[in-house]
Amino acid sequence: xxxxxxxxxxxxxxxxxxxxxxxxxxxxxxxxxxxxxxxxxxxxxxxxxxxxxxxxxxxxxxxxxxxxxxxxxxxxxxxxxxxxxxxxxxxxxxxxxxxxxxxxxxxxxxxxxxxxxxxxxxxxxxxxxxxxxxxxxxxxxxxxxxxxxxxxxxxxxxxxxxxxxxxxxxxxxxxxxxxxxxxxxxxxxxxxxxxxxxxxxxxxxxxxxxxxxxxxxxxxxxxxxxxxxxxxxxxxxxxxxxxxxxxxxxxxxxxxxxxxxxxxxxxxxxxxxxxxxxxxxxxxxxxxxxxxxxxxxxxxxxxxxxxxxxxxxxxxxxxxxxxxxxxxxxxxxxxxxxxxxxxxxxxxxxxxxxxxxxxxxxxxxxxxxxxxxxxxxxxxxxxxxxxxxxxxxxxxxxxxxxxxxxxxxxxxxxxxxxxxxxxxxxxxxxxxxxxxxxxxxxxxx
Amino acid sequence: xxxxxxxxxxxxxxxxxxxxxxxxxxxxxxxxxxxxxxxxxxxxxxxxxxxxxxxxxxxxxxxxxxxxxxxxxxxxxxxxxxxxxxxxxxxxxxxxxxxxxxxxxxxxxxxxxxxxxxxxxxxxxxxxxxxxxxxxxxxxxxxxxxxxxxxxxxxxxxxxxxxxxxxxxxxxxxxxxxxxxxxxxxxxxxxxxxxxxxxxxxxxxxxxxxxxxxxxxxxxxxxxxxxxxxxxxxxxxxxxxxxxxxxxxxxxxxxxxxxxxxxxxxxxxxxxxxxxxxxxxxxxxxxxxxxxxxxxxxxxxxxxxxxxxxxxxxxxxxxxxxxxxxxxxxxxxxxxxxxxxxxxxxxxxxxxxxxxxxxxxxxxxxxxxxxxxxxxxxxx
Ligand SMILES: Cc1ncc(C[n+]2csc(CCOP(=O)(O)OP(=O)(O)O)c2C)c(N)n1
Ligand code: SF4
Numbered sequence: 001x002x003x004x005x006x007x008x009x010x011x012x013x014x015x016x017x018x019x020x021x022x023x024x025x026x027x028x029x030x031x032x033x034x035x036x037x038x039x040x041x042x043x044x045x046x047x048x049x050x051x052x053x054x055x056x057x058x059x060x061x062x063x064x065x066x067x068x069x070x071x072x073x074x075x076x077x078x079x080x081x082x083x084x085x086x087x088x089x090x091x092x093x094x095x096x097x098x099x100x101x102x103x104x105x106x107x108x109x110x111x112x113x114x115x116x117x118x119x120x121x122x123x124x125x126x127x128x129x130x131x132x133x134x135x136x137x138x139x140x141x142x143x144x145x146x147x148x149x150x151x152x153x154x155x156x157x158x159x160x161x162x163x164x165x166x167x168x169x170x171x172x173x174x175x176x177x178x179x180x181x182x183x184x185x186x187x188x189x190x191x192x193x194x195x196x197x198x199x200x201x202x203x204x205x206x207x208x209x210x211x212x213x214x215x216x217x218x219x220x221x222x223x224x225x226x227x228x229x230x231x232x233x234x235x236x237x238x239x240x241x242x243x244x245x246x247x248x249x250x251x252x253x254x255x256x257x258x259x260x261x262x263x264x265x266x267x268x269x270x271x272x273x274x275x276x277x278x279x280x281x282x283x284x285x286x287x288x289x290x291x292x293x294x295x296x297x298x299x300x301x302x303x304x305x306x307x308x309x310x311x312x313x314x315x316x317x318x319x320x321x322x323x324x325x326x327x328x329x330x331x332x333x334x335x336x337x338x339x340x341x342x343x344x345x346x347x348x349x350x351x352x353x354x355x356x357x358x359x360x361x362x363x364x365x366x367x368x369x370x371x372x373x374x375x376x377x378x379x380x381x382x383x384x385x386x387x388x389x390x391x392x393x394x395x396x397x398x399x400x401x402x403x404x405x406x407x408x409x410x411x412x413x414x415x416x417x418x419x420x421x422x423x424x425x426x427x428x429x430x431x432x433x434x435x436x437x438x439x440x441x442x443x444x445x
Numbered sequence: 446x447x448x449x450x451x452x453x454x455x456x457x458x459x460x461x462x463x464x465x466x467x468x469x470x471x472x473x474x475x476x477x478x479x480x481x482x483x484x485x486x487x488x489x490x491x492x493x494x495x496x497x498x499x500x501x502x503x504x505x506x507x508x509x510x511x512x513x514x515x516x517x518x519x520x521x522x523x524x525x526x527x528x529x530x531x532x533x534x535x536x537x538x539x540x541x542x543x544x545x546x547x548x549x550x551x552x553x554x555x556x557x558x559x560x561x562x563x564x565x566x567x568x569x570x571x572x573x574x575x576x577x578x579x580x581x582x583x584x585x586x587x588x589x590x591x592x593x594x595x596x597x598x599x600x601x602x603x604x605x606x607x608x609x610x611x612x613x614x615x616x617x618x619x620x621x622x623x624x625x626x627x628x629x630x631x632x633x634x635x636x637x638x639x640x641x642x643x644x645x646x647x648x649x650x651x652x653x654x655x656x657x658x659x660x661x662x663x664x665x666x667x668x669x670x671x672x673x674x675x676x677x678x679x680x681x682x683x684x685x686x687x688x689x690x691x692x693x694x695x696x697x698x699x700x701x702x703x704x705x706x707x708x709x710x711x712x713x714x715x716x717x718x719x720x721x722x723x724x725x726x727x728x729x730x731x732x733x734x735x736x737x738x739x740x741x742x743x744x745x746x747x748x749x750x751x752x753x754x755x756x757x758x759x760x761x762x763x764x765x766x767x768x769x770x771x772x773x774x775x776x777x778x779x780x781x782x783x784x785x786x787x788x789x790x791x792x793x794x795x796x797x798x799x800x801x802x803x804x805x806x807x808x809x810x811x812x813x814x815x816x817x818x819x820x821x822x823x824x825x
Contacts, residue, residue, distance in 0.1 A: 041522075041671045053678070054689070060671045062521060063680035063690075065544050071511045075478065075518025075526075076671060078502055082475040083523040085672040105514070108507045243498055251467040252634050255455035286458075286629065293458045293631045301458075301629040307483075307567050327742035328628050328735070329813045 004030050004037070004056050012051045016206075018123055018199020021175035023052055025197075026091070026119065029184035041076055041090040045069040045098035048127040048201075052093050067102025069094050073116045074109045091187065092118040097126040099157065100135035106157070110166040110192050113236045117186040118194045120157065121174075123201035124211060131204025138219055141209045154223075157196055158230040168193035169231040173216055182229070191235035198225075254416070258296030262412075264403035265297060268321040272333040272352075272359060273391050274343025277305055277314045281339065284392035285316035287425075291405045291413035298324040313342040316391075320404060333359040335398060339381055339390045344368055363394060389428040397432040411437045456633050461599040461626045462529075465555050465619065466491035468603025469527050471640035474553070475501035476526035478515035480508060480534060483567045484623040485557040488529035509534035513541040513554065520550045521679060523670035525607060529555035532574045533564060539581050542616050544681040546586055546704060549657065549666060551610035551645055553603070555619040557626040558734075560811060569811060570623035572734055572785040578618050579763040579794075584701070587708040589715055590618045590763040593625055594737040597632050602717075602760060608643040609715065613707055614665050620762060622785070624735035624813060648675055656688040662703050663710035708764060716766035720773050723753035728779045728823050731770070733759040733791065735813060736783040742816040743823065754781075754823055762791065767798050774799055781822045783807040783814045 005027035013019050030040070042059045044050040046066035053061035064072045073090035080087025099106060099120045109116050125143050126132045133143040133150050136157070140149040158169045168189055170182040174197035186193030198216045205211040220227045271288075275281035282303045292299040298321040306312040317330040336352075336359035338344050344364065347353050353362070353374050362376035366383070370376060385393030399405045414425055414437065426437065459467075465488050469477070477496055479489030489505075496503040502519070506512035509530055516526040530538065535556050545552050558574045560566035579590055589609050593599045603619055610617040648654050648667035654675035657666050666686075669675035678688030685696035708715070721744060732740035737758040744756040757773040759766060774780055780802050782792040789806040796804050805822040807814055 038674055038676070039672060053680070058676060060677045061679070061688075062518075062671060062677075063682060065514075065540055065681055068510065068514045068541065068544075071514030072518035072521070075476075075515035075520075076522040077518075078504055078515065079476050079519035079522045079524040079526070082500065082502055082519075083670060083672065085523065085670060088522060088672045104507050105511055108511060112504075241497060251470055252457050252459075255457055255634060257455055289458055289629060289631075293456050296456075297631070299458065299629075299631045302624065303627070304568065325630065326745055327738050327816055328624060328630070329739070329815060331815050331817060 002031070003027055004058060006055055006057050011055065013048060014203045016200060016202035017048070018174045018197070018201065019049055019052070019121055021199065022119060022121055022179065022197050023055060025174065025179035025183055028180035029187055032184050033187045035089045035187070039085070039089050041073065041088050043069045043073040043076075043090050043092045045092070045094035045102070046128070047095040047097055049093050049095040049098070049121045067098045067100075068105065069098060070102060070109050070116065070118055071105040074105070074112065074114045077114050077116055078112075087115065089187065090116045092116060094118060094120055095127065096120065096122040096124065096134045096136035100155070103135070103155075103160070106161060106194065107164045110161045110164040110194070113165065113167055113191040115190055116192055117183070119183060120194065120196040121199060122196055123199045123205055124209070125201055125205045127201045127204060131201070131208055138215070138223060141211070143209055144204065156225060157194065158226060161194055162231050165236070166194060166231050167191040167233050167235055168229075169196075170229045171196040171198070171225060171227050173197065174199040178228075189235065256290070256294045256412075258294060259408070260296035262406050262409035263292070263295035263297055264406070265320060265322055268319060268325070269334045269404065270330045270332070271318040271320070271395070272330060272336040273316040273318070273395065274336065274338045274347050275314050275391050276340035276342045277309065277311050279314065279340060279387050279391065280389070281314045281343070281391040282316045284395050285318040287392060287413050288395055288399055288405070289318060290416055291409040292320045294412040295405055295409040297321060300325040300328040302328055302330070313346040315343065315346060332357050335359060335361045336363070337391065337394050338362070338364040338368065339394070340365070341368060344371070365390065385428060385431065389424075392425070393428050393432045396429060396434070400433055407434050408438065410434055455635050456631045458629055458631055459596055460487065460629045461593065461596045461621060462487035462557070463491055464596045464599035464632070465529070465603050465621070465626075466495065468600040469553070469607070470496065470499060471600070472525070472604040472607035473642045474525050474527050474607065476516060476519040476524035477501070477503045478506045478512045478526070478528050479503075480506050480512045480530065482531045482534050484559055484626045485529045485531050485555060487626070488555055509537040510541060513538045513552070516552050517541060517545050517550050520552050521548070521671045523672070525551070525611070527553040527555070529557070531557050531559050532561045532577065535574060535578060542588065543582050545616040546582055546588060547681045548679050549614040550616070551614050552616045553606045553610050553619060554616060555603070555621065558620065558622040566811070568623070570735065570785060570813060572622050572736060573790070575620065575762060575784070575786070576790045578620050586704045587764055588616055588618060589613070589708065589761070590620050591717065592620045592733045592760060592762050594734060594758050594760070595625065596628070596630050597637060598760065599625065601638050604640050605717070608641060611643045611645045612665065613711070614645055614668060615708065620734070622734045650674070655686050657684065657686045657700055659686065659703055662699070663706040665707055712764040713768060715761055715764055716769045717760035718766055718769040718773070719758040719760065720769070721756040723748055723755060726753045726755040727777060728752065728754045728781060729774055729777045730754050730756045730819065730823070731759065731780060731782045731795065732756070733762060733784065736785055739814045739816050739819055740783055743819045746816070747823065752823060765794055765798070770795060770798055774802060777802055779803040779805060779823075781805045781807060781819060783819055785809050785814055
């Protein structure tokens with residue numbers, strides 16, 4: 001079999017470094033793999049480990065950012081269904097440093113069970129930057145940055161990834177007799193696989209921490225790290241998904257055909273609805289905006305609520321205009337409808353009830369206390385329409401009476417509603433002064 | 446029966462974010478990865494909902510670094526990819542944005558601004574990330590940044606963003622803001638510009654492949670996907686035209702200069718503005734994103750007054766459209782620049798280009814720039 005590893009120009013590693021042993025095992029594994037070479041992507045992380053690219057001159061190589069190799073590889077692989085060449089076989093080479101900073105990428109790749117094989121070159125320290133401790137450094141080991149020894153336990157990647165549903169995980173030593181076999185198995189499998197190779201960095205781990213082959217053995221025995229194949233689960237089957245119902249050829253879904261005759265609006269009107277979250281002030285504004293759109297008006301709807309969307313105030317700023325709306329904000333409302341205390345408090349705090357921003361017309365629910373000195377009308381909105389429909393009822397009554405939108409426009413918006421909402425909304429619209437919907441009239445005629 | 450001109454057209458009621466998602470799909474986007482953040486989350490949700498039905502891939506990532514890394518990885522394999530975020534997520538993405546720039550990988554990133562710094566005000570609007578986005582690379586290498594003013598721009602400029610990303614093999618940012626992203630408005634869909642889909646230039650099948658091979662400094666290298674027949678060498682480290690790691694050799698320094706040249710050499714082509722002129726105007730309003738809409742209102746109101754104004758809506762923020770600005774400012778006594786941040790971040794870039802003209806900044810913090818603010822600056 002043809003070798004992929006080419007060391008004819010020498011290798012960049014220090015004498016005794018574990019990395020080249022992993023590359024030899026990878027080369028042996030690739031020679032037995034049933035994959036076309038150009039379908040393989042060698043994705044290398046930052047560090048001494050990342051110097052491998054140049055030694056595989058025939059494979060695609062992608063040298064990633066520190067820690068991000070597994071994420072790039074997952075993206076490449078996931079794109080397989082939309083790219084000309086189909087799914088790739090990415091093989092990720094990463095150090096214990098890269099596995100530390102990029103841990104979440106390994107976790108998510110395991111969760112996705114994406115067809116990526118990751119080889120973690122665990123030499124217990126950050127090699128390229130000078131022997132600092134990583135998340136994988138054994139407790140007690142002296143490193144450049146832990147002169148008195150590491151004080152916290154190391155990560156056990158098998159545990160971490162096992163908890164993420166990892167399909168295949170194996171740990172061994174490099175050099176090691178079984179390494180090539182384990183890597184080959186990782187590549188053969190159609191899902192995520194991770195092989196962790198414990199190895200030496202003579203330059204730092206050995207020189208500063210006194211790490212030897214015995215230390216690596218002890219990590220397994222006394223250190224409690226399991227060796228060999230630790231997880232071996234069948235690949236997961238992707239769940240089937242329901243269609244969104246959006247036809248590929250029509251990005252815009254249902255379009256409205258504007259009928260300017262359905263509106264008598266002459267000038268821009270700015271409407272402010274202020275209520276309580278969950279009481280459908282914003283849906284009421286959306287309903288009227290839809291009616292406005294069917295009547296050929298320009299409409300904008302700007303909403304505001306606290307970060308928790310189900311509690312507190314709910315504001316909707318609706319602008320209707322015979323032309324396209326230029327400015328979407330609301331310096332002064334022509335009409336403000338306040339249906340709940342939360343909304344009233346918001347408007348007071350924002351200074352929107354007095355001075356130059358005071359609405360030209362202010363309608364508030366009869367149960368609310370009128371702010372002292374504020375000019376306003378009050379009406380039993382909640383009592384008449386109920387808490388969930390008071391915004392809609394009050395708003396529709398006004399836009400309808402003013403002739404800004406006629407019955408046809410409002411019923412057209414009603415027809416756009418999901419069927420389950422239509423009967424309830426119909427009662428609200430009729431209470432607000434609309435005559436029966438056109439279809440109903442026809443049917444009874 | 447009499448019909449007015451717009452009876453024939455058809456409208457939708459849509460927020461900017463949904464229009465960004467539609468623009469992406471119209472532009473042939475087939476890979477999306479996302480992470481939730483207000484005010485960009487609807488782009489993510491819409492792509493997750495619709496893209497798979499269109500044969501694309503949409504994936505939720507565990508953070509923004511993953512989201513962009515997935516998109517970049519997908520693009521390396523030949524997909525047309527995108528992600529969407531806000532300022533905090535953009536901050537996490539910056540290293541990977543530079544990776545996309547360095548590896549010349551097309552990708553579109555929609556960034557919808559909210560009030561910062563840090564977590565800031567999640568549901569409050571702002572235009573405070575304009576420099577963080579425009580100057581996101583070590584060395585100051587340019588990344589094209591487009592900025593929609595309204596929901597229809599969201600659609601058209603997303604398509605444009607994909608075209609630039611593919612043509613120039615670069616990350617492109619679509620910079621929007623809470624208001625433009627989330628405000629719902631009527632859009633006449635029949636008058637939207639037809640989508641033009643552009644592809645990165647493919648490497649010739651029979652010629653030897655140089656992953657970053659260029660003749661002239663500003664050329665864009667031909668693309669071959671990872672996984673295709675050409676052996677690809679890609680790296681975020683300084684490299685020569687073969688993708689080989691090199692330290693300071695002439696070929697490597699030339700590649701770095703090329704990263705800037707391929708954008709700056711096309712700066713004139715990349716300028717996108719909307720200029721509205723009034724006879725007799727002596728004041729120019731300059732706005733981008735949501736602030737341009739307050740300018741629109743004032744320009745309209747003053748059109749028949751004693752103080753008519755011209756309006757320049759800047760749609761391509763970076764490279765800064767210096768030519769269009771100079772042309773628009775010619776003969777003006779005053780230029781008013783409006784934006785929703787405390788100090789006038791973008792105005793700081795425009796001022797040195799404006800010479801002696803009287804520049805007035807309109808800046809707001811925590812609220813939209815209003816027509817009143819602008820009127821005052823015009824009439825003061
Ligand atoms: C974001 C980022 N942080 C830090 C670095 C600096 N850095 C380069 S290599 C490296 C450590 C590599 O250690 P490891 O992953 O264990 O690989 P090794 O060198 O041991 O093979 C670090 C921290 C970087 N390149 N990028
Ligand atoms: S520093 Fe350590 S990890 Fe890096 S090449 Fe040398 S021995 Fe290997």
